[in-house]
Amino acid sequence: MLFYSFFKSLVGKEVVIELKNDLSIAGILHSVDQYLNVKLTEVQVLDPEKYPHIQSVTSAFVRGSVIRYIQLPPDDVDTQLLQEATRKEVTQPRKE
Amino acid sequence: MDISIVNNDFYLSGIATLVDDIDKQLMVILRDGRTLIAFLRSLDQFGNLVLHQAFERICVGQQYADIPRGLFVIRGENVLLIGELDYRKPLRVPLFEVSIEEILKLQKEDLEKKERIEKLRQKAMVEHGLVDDGNPIEEHY
Numbered sequence: 001m002l003f004y005s006f007f008k009s010l011v012g013k014e015v016v017i018e019l020k021n022d023l024s025i026a027g028i029l030h031s032v033d034q035y036l037n038v039k040l041t042e043v044q045v046l047d048p049e050k051y052p053h054i055q056s057v058t059s060a061f062v063r064g065s066v067i068r069y070i071q072l073p074p075d076d077v078d079t080q081l082l083q084e085a086t087r088k089e090v091t092q093p094r095k096e
Numbered sequence: 097m098d099i100s101i102v103n104n105d106f107y108l109s110g111i112a113t114l115v116d117d118i119d120k121q122l123m124v125i126l127r128d129g130r131t132l133i134a135f136l137r138s139l140d141q142f143g144n145l146v147l148h149q150a151f152e153r154i155c156v157g158q159q160y161a162d163i164p165r166g167l168f169v170i171r172g173e174n175v176l177l178i179g180e181l182d183y184r185k186p187l188r189v190p191l192f193e194v195s196i197e198e199i200l201k202l203q204k205e206d207l208e209k210k211e212r213i214e215k216l217r218q219k220a221m222v223e224h225g226l227v228d229d230g231n232p233i234e235e236h237y
Binding site: 019021023025030031032033034035037039043048049051052053054055056057058059060061062063065066 | 110111113114123125127129131143153155158160172173175176177178179180181182183185187188189191
């Protein structure tokens with residue numbers, strides 16, 4: 001659940017999603033769920049010459065299993081906090 | 097802020113956000129590279145979709161054509177992207193509609209060209225003693 005929480009803290013930020021079929025789209029992170037399915041608003045295709053038909057898409061739902069990378073704004077990622085959260089998750093496994 | 101604590105406040109996330117898009121015309125891109133434009137009629141928690149009055153949009157270069165395909169029931173795993181469309185959005189690369197016959201001809205030529213390049217690539221890789229790992233999108237599921 002760590003990465004789910006992490007991505008939830010990035011809602012509203014601009015991200016670039018690269019899919020496994022090499023399609024890259026930029027947009028504002030609108031929501032994310034436990035499978036890391038992602039919803040973006042204000043979508044822009046980074047390679048409109050290659051994918052001209054996707055240009056008219058304004059908001060998009062992307063299935064988590066087809067995502068290769070998510071590029072994040074570096075200033076909005078607190079690596080210190082992320083390290084602490086990771087350590088916490090490892091040392092105190094969640095009770096279910 | 098402690099990001100290791102999951103916020104359990106009820107809000108629609110994930111596939112449930114698509115409930116708002118029911119009966120809207122959406123663009124669905126599938127894992128095999130096909131692009132469908134259709135009305136979303138139903139979906140479930142797995143992302144399986146029912147698409148009504150679907151058109152398959154074939155795009156080659158800056159030309160495109162829509163082929164009527166009717167009703168689709170799509171298993172969720174085959175979906176890459178579900179997008180909302182706004183035809184008023186300015187296009188950086190303009191698109192021109194052509195006839196279905198023409199786009200099929202263009203698509204065939206494009207496919208043959210890609211196959212030729214792929215064959216050359218495979219040949220070059222084998223000559224250098226490399227093994228092709230195939231199409232990543234088909235491999236890693």
